[in-house]
Amino acid sequence: MSFSDIYLLWSDSPAISAVIWSIIIMILTYLARDPMHKIIEAFSGGAKHAFQQAADALLGSSQKLAERNREVLVAAGMEASERLIEREFSRIDTIVHRDLAEYPTLHRKISDVVTHIDEDYKSSAEAPPEAPGWGKAIDAVANIQANKGDPMVGQVLQSIHGSMEKSHQHVLEEYRKSSRTRHMLLKKMRPFWRRMDGDLKQVNEKVTGLLERSAVIDQKMDEYENIVAKTDGAVRTLSSSSLTQFFIAGFVLAIAVGGAMINFNLIARPMQEMVGGSGMLMGYKTANIAALVIILVEVAMGLFLMESLRITRLFPVIGSMRDEMRVRMIWITFSILLILASVEAGLAYMREILSQDDAALRASLIAGGSEVAVNAQRWITTAAQMGMGFILPFALVFVAIPLESFIHSSRTVLGMAGVGMLRGLAFVMSMIAGASHYAGAALISLYDLIIFVPLWVEGLVKGKSGSEPKKGLDIFGSQAAKEV
């Protein structure tokens, strides 16, 4: 039985059949209304709850990840802060050892100078000239009322006056002499004063330097305390610092990769002379792999050197080695780097020879045997290539510093990206949950729209009988409440 046979079951006229079928479908749909509503509600409600739960789970995960990030950030910040404080203390230690170790000597010097000045000062104290002991007697004699014209008295007084004058002259002379001596002593004191002034200035500078360092330590300690207290401000500062570090370190690493590529091109061609030009390893030329391995070994040696120098802290094992062992490691890594740099310089020279050889061969084969003109200034490029070959391995050593920053900051940045992604997913899940809820409501309304005629009739009948007609649209509100 075909579709058209079923369709025209009631009448040969398609229009009448359509009407009959519509009525039948409408009645059946009307009868199946309640179970269909429940099915749609169950599906949309189920989907809503599932997506909402997924969204909640994702939000929970994002919160956990954010907390973990915060912990990581704080731990990294604490470590960095501790390193800075340690360095400041180390600087203070250096200042104390270098400058203040001399303080006892300086103190002794100042003390000596002060003693000297004190002695000089005492020596230069003004001693009043001693008055002659018979002065009063002379005064008394001088006050005697002498008779006029008594030559005897006049002579005596004249004699006394002369003696007085003489004594006065003598005392004045003595006083001047002692004053001169005092002035000489005070003059001799001047360089001592200056020396003391210089010494005190020196002390002042050193103490000021120490105070400045201690102010820096105070600031760092405040920051450290904030980090330990996990304040929002400290975490924000650390996050922004971490992002900045990530991008700066990434930029420097990109430069380093450029340098490594130049280095690679410098040694890949002459490497064919060592390992052959046709061998393949995993689909790549063996010579290229060998050149790459040399560069990677150089980078690895650079990492170890930086670790041994305690500039980076990527390998705790190296950092915690005994100093003697560490120094040995510094020398070993440096020696290997020096050897590799020399090898690269040699390979760069070989590259130049090979390119000359190739040019000569091409000229000989293609240009009909004409000799290649040798450029007199060719030694410049040769020397430049050799120089680059020697310097680049040492330049690559410093890759360790941005690499460390990149690795440390990437933990935070990746964590932040993860949190962002989880929150985005949670948002999408919430959206889908909401959409499934409203899709269910829309489907029920659409269903009721198809059977609006029986619903209208039902309304009329129930209106007459006084009972309330069924409401189709309010599925999650009043109907649910009724069920409860």
Next chain:
Amino acid sequence: MKKIIIPMFAVMALLLAGCTNKPEVPNTHGVYMLLDTSGTYTNELKKAQLIINYTLAKLNPGDTFAVARVDTGSFSEKDIVAKVTFDDRPSMANRQKLKFRDDIDRFVKSVKPSAYTDITGGMLQAIEYLNEAGVGKKTVLIFSDLKEELKKGYVRDIPLQVGGFDVVALNVTKLRSDNVDPREYMDRLTMWQKRVESGEGSWRVINDLERLEPVIIN
């Protein structure tokens, strides 16, 4: 110590070897050039010399190159004028190239025209040589007018097994009879194309030597 190191290297070698499932195809290129020395075509050998020099300049260390003459009976090692597999070291390969060029120069100076042209015999020799060399890419250059003239008694209606071979006809000059009836020239080219393609090889004709580069460069 040895007990640890040797198995460690063995495991590493196995790991390296196991990284690729496909058997390793050598990255080398083998070129076999057939030089037609029959009749007036000998005059074209100067051009062939240029092609040989160009090919030498473009081949890399590890590649294989052989030049053979096409004469009355070309299915013979004796017809190989010069052959070389370049050393892995570029400097050594350069020296080999210079020596190869000198060998060819000597041959061109002393070559005498042959009475017959056994191109099929030369092709068979080329296939055998390149298969034996075990190269990754195989190219046969035929420097000829493609007019085969066999001596009586020589059997050459043998299918060519050139699967994986690039067969390139170079400098296919038009004969006087071709000018009279160009269909002869076209039929000749079609016949060789059919023979090569039925043997699962690829066929190409290059008369403008500037288009040779993609054929030679691996």
